[in-house]
Amino acid sequence: MEEPSSSELAEKIGLKTRAQMPFYDLIIIGGGPAGLAAAVYGASEGLSTLLIERQAPGGQAGMSSNIENYLGFPSGLTGSNLARRAVAQAIRFGAEILTPQEAVGIRVDGPYRIVKLRDGTEISCHVVIIACGVSYRNLDGVKGIEKLTGAGVYYGASMVDALSVKGEDVFMVGGANSAGQAAIHFAKYAKTVTLLVRGDTLNKSMSRYLIHQINETPNIRILLNSKVTEVHGENRLEFITITNTQTRQLQTVPASGLYIFIGAVPHTDAAVGLIERDANGFILTGQDLMQNGHMRPRGWTLDRQPFLLETNVPGIFAAGDVRHGSTKRVATGVGEGSIAVQLAHQYLRRV
Ligand SMILES: Cc1cc2nc3c(=O)[nH]c(=O)nc-3n(C[C@H](O)[C@H](O)[C@H](O)COP(=O)(O)OP(=O)(O)OC[C@H]3O[C@@H](n4cnc5c(N)ncnc54)[C@H](O)[C@@H]3O)c2cc1C
Structure with a gap:
């Protein structure tokens, strides 16, 4: 044919x-x-x-x-x-x-x-x-993401997913309410939750009450001007590389979960x-x-x-x-x- x-x-x-x-x-x-x-x-x-x-x-x-x-x-x-x-x-x-x-x-x-x-x-x-x-809108430009999607890298997250990351370091991508809500919920179980935000502020994209709750939660960290550029792991996610979009500085850090909330x-x-x-x-x-x-x-x-x-x-x-x-x-x-x-x-x- x-x-x-x-x-x-x-x-x-x-x-x-x-x-x-x-x-x-x-x-x-x-x-x-x-x-x-x-x-x-x-x-x-x-x-x-x-x-x-x-x-x-x-x-x-x-x-x-x-x-x-x-x-x-x-x-x-x-x-x-x-x-x-x-x-x-x-x-x-x-x-x-x-x-x-x-x-x-x-x-x-x-x-x-x-x-x-x-x-x-x-x-x-x-x-x-x-x-x-x-x-889901794909998170483009992230090396290795196809292999690890479903194995530590997820689009969205449900409440029960938080139980599986007890005591671990997890990352949320996105600066809107869905990422903020997930961060607050996961912070009850995970050791640390890091919110990776492309922009230079959360004020334009997230409700004020959520920003307030995030600021009040000691194990949530916000990294502005940041994007994930690579994910690493043999069979499951182990590390991610984060790039600062202003300084171009790279850091590779341990990660048990990467949850993507970009719509x-x-x-x-x-x-x-x-x-x-x-x-x-x-x-x-x-x-x-x-x-x-x-x-x-x-x-x-x-x-x-x-x-x-x-x-x-x-x-x-x-x-x-x-x-x-x-x-x-x-x-x-x-x-x-x-x-x-x-x-x-x-x-x-x-x-
Ligand atoms: C990579 C990945 C991993 C996931 N892993 C998990 C997991 O481990 N556990 C879990 O619980 N959930 C997981 N999810 C979420 C889960 O897959 C979805 O919640 C679930 O598939 C939703 O089912 P659905 O039938 O509502 O829609 P979908 O699965 O989106 O199916 C909709 C179907 O409709 C078809 N369609 C759309 N428009 C038309 C049309 N006009 N005519 C004919 N057909 C049409 C599409 O082609 C598609 O096949 C994952 C999602 C992704 C993307």
């Missing part, structure tokens, strides 16, 4: 990019942990289920070299292994998976939700689960114009949609409130990292994907 498109190549090697049927009970957009869990639960509970994934099933988790905090795998497992198992499980229950195929739009026609694909075709369904995840971008293009999102593009669901804490979302016509993971359009749900306020972890994505299916059943019982 000469310069084939991804879909031509996919068809040649036997992947499916076209749906077998024009209508499904459930269409899931995104094949990361949240979408795959929804496919397993949807198909196993009798819903005709179609999952659309634009790259390869696994999502961000598929890029992880070792997921160590997923229940039931005490020595960890690779993201690709987890994705392979989940795909096999979803297919065994009868879910159909289109990949590589991209959803580019969603519209509503009475009780039907219609998903438009990149190739121009449209597929209808009763329920859509949007599980499109996020992309996540949600994949919500397909939902634009229909689904309500927050200022950063994350999808609002359930209680977060209520105006002034009690009024139903604009245009909402049902006499019930939106379900927990339901968007402002009844029968369209969001799960995983793409959702406003989500905890960005594999297990929470899996949990939300399976809860979204339960809510889909509740929705279907009422239509």
